[in-house]
Amino acid sequence: MKCTVCKNGETEKRTTSITVNRADSFFIFKNVPSEVCINCGEQYFDELVTSKILSMAAESAEKGTILDIKEYRAA
Numbered sequence: 001m002k003c004t005v006c007k008n009g010e011t012e013k014r015t016t017s018i019t020v021n022r023a024d025s026f027f028i029f030k031n032v033p034s035e036v037c038i039n040c041g042e043q044y045f046d047e048l049v050t051s052k053i054l055s056m057a058a059e060s061a062e063k064g065t066i067l068d069i070k071e072y073r074a075a
């Protein structure tokens with residue numbers, strides 16, 4: 001797809017690592033599917049991917065986990 005930030009580049013599918021911060025907890029998710037602009041490097045995440053990650057982070061935070069590295073898994 002066309003990048004909406006620089007309006008110049010095309011995005012390509014990649015997997016990336018992202019950090020999510022919930023209250024006092026930090027989570028790193030690996031192998032997250034994303035689209036990355038080859039021009040400016042802006043990352044785009046699918047709505048489903050985003051909500052999945054946020055709910056995984058919220059679940060762990062509720063269990064009292066303060067730092068964790070997780071592998072992203074599609075539901």
Ligand SMILES: [Zn+2]
Nearest residue numbers: 003006037040
């Ligand atoms: Zn761009």
